[in-house]
Amino acid sequence: MKLTADICDENEDEIDDGSVQVLSMPMNMYGSRKHISGQVVTVKAFEDNSFVRKTLEEDGENRILVVDGGGSRRCALMGGNLAVLAKENRWQGAIIFGCVRDSVELMDTDIGIWAVGTSPVKSNKANVGSVNKNIKIDNCSIKPGLFCVADSDGVIFLKQAQ
Secondary structure, three states, rough: OOHHHHHHOOOOHHHHHHEEOOOOOOOOOOOOOOOOOEEEEEEEEOEEEEHHHHHHHOOOOOOOEEEEEEOOOOOEEEEEEHHHHHHOOOEOEEEEEEEEHHHHHOOOOOEEEEEEEEEOOOOOOOOOOEEEEOOOOOOOEEOOOOOEEEEOEEEEEOOOOO
């Protein structure tokens, strides 16, 4: 697996033309994996993690869940139980434009999680949201099926694995 810095060094033209997207917003790292890569599955979930759970119940081999939570800091879209579920179902990890909770538990779980921050409040469970639709997080337009690489230097989205 290549590191994000190496991929960026090798793809300067693709960064300029937008075919390689580098998430410009800083994200905090949670989970014990510090480097993940895989195919993107998207979820749009504002303050409701129903579709996050439903998606993580599926086989996640070589996949990364990318959640557009609208950047909300009012509640968490993932916690310890969902992290364990993700691990059990072989997900590489999650990129969450929103918050997580149970951060100590997350750090002991063998997946990678990047999020805006933490909130101790659990989310709503009203089945509001969508799965595998195009989403936008900060400067990145993210389509299901893109490839994601995340590590301590950042999060990038590409058309194919490198």
